[in-house]
Amino acid sequence: MAQSYAVETHGLTKRYATGVLAVNNLELRVRSGEVYGFLGPNGAGKTTTLRMLSGLLRPTAGTATVAGGQPGSPASLAQLGAMVETPAFYPYLSGRDNLRVMARYAGVPKSRIEPVLRQVDLTDRARHKFRTYSTGMKQRLGVASALLKDPQLLILDEPTSGLDPQGTVEMRELIKDLRHGGRTVLLSSHLLNEVELTCDRVGVIARGSLVAEGTVEELRARSGGQALLVRASPIDQARRLLESLLKPDQVQLRDGVFTLTVDPSQAAAINRRLVADGLDVSELRVSEQSLEEVFLELTEKQP
């Protein structure tokens, strides 16, 4: 059966009038029902991409299909809830009135307002003016607004930006809940642990292009995956032995610990040789490359 995509782009490109090429020939496919992490450093083109998918920016070239329609078309917007960059609402209106305004624009009944306020835990402050809200409450109101249409596709741009640790944890839990009912969530972030904890698949964007895509495990494997960490003494003798057993570029010494880029199944054999040569082995364990290391490797590789 053909895979259905909530978001699909072909050659999506955006060059601003200033000449800046923000997004370059982007090929992005977000499967229906998944939580997709859109990862990239600041200025990589994440927000520009999300703005194009929401119909706020016109692409310079390429095409996109969002929730079955052209970005910005009423058919696409009817199935899309989005919070792009910072949540923007009317400061003189209460949280509830802001949602009333958005509900009227979206053509959804006002009976949807209280459930979404409850969902983001904002009912108690809903009567207060938006300008009195903390950053966390503004973010939650942004999510509530995005949920008003009960959309099939939810786009959240840096939803934990500016939140304190408690707020970050709460937002993360909320995002996990949002996928229920087969909803697709496209989550942009530059916070790696956030993506690792919440997303099924990850796309890494650097300088406007997608440089890697897959599950977190797949990205780790592609980027070298696992390694063996060995602490043995005397160090010089251990280095000579390890370099004779392996290729020199597979052995790295940092802070008294050897990092061996080998299959972890060789751990027992390496341990036996070290002990047999009279070396003291005080530590030997498998190390997984962190997503941060993978991310840095992927984004720094780009020209």
Added chain:
Amino acid sequence: MIASLRADGLKMRKRWANWIMVAILLAWLVLLVYALLYLLVKTQPESLRGSAVPASVLKRQIFPENLIPTVLSTATSIGAAIMIIFGALSTASEYGWSTIQTILIQKPGRVAVLGGKLLALAVATVLISIAAMAIATVSAYVVVTIDGSSSSWPAATEIAKSFGALVLQLGVWAAFGAFLGIAFRSTAAAIGGGLVYLFVGETLLGGLFRGATVIKEILKFLPGINASAVNAAFHLTYRNPGTQAALVDATRGVITLLVYLVVFTVLGLLIFRRRDVGGS
């Protein structure tokens, strides 16, 4: 578009700045037009004593018989300024608060969003015109009653025509403000630009260089001059001899104002529909 109209109606209703502007317009009519002129006529300050026009004639400007020209003259001055601010606030604020991106991600297309906003402005313009006419009517009645004089009210057909003229003029200025708000994407620039045009570009320069043939021809195409021409068509029992004669006739004035209304609306729609939101 109806959904957008309802959304914008709610925003307009809940915004204090809008109510303050309406209050300023109505207070101007009551205090600076009716109350001030009546007090001047009654107290006869030094500066008025040498006037060639007797007080008994002058005060009839604020009697019911002159209700229409008095209200319309307000529309070309403070009314125009208030409506430019009103229109500019309704569009430029969306950019200032970045709410434009939040509403464009909701269901309606861009044309429907702006169409709803302009419809809401149109409804507000009609309501403001009704309020201005009503407050002027009450003021004129109070003045003539206090004075113990007699006066007649304008015919119903004249009132209907003048109401149409008032709505048209205020609508053109509101559309101008809304257009500037979209073009500049900044409340301060839109309001500043609109007021500078109104008070410096049209009123001041138009007054100073009216004698020059070329300037005179240009003035014939400006909205304020055409609005004044429409107002001049309504009968005033006493007209200040210093008042400049209309440069065009009332029919041309109405047509020109309608053209401006369409041009500001269409230009605003074109920019709003095509322009990127956000990014740099």
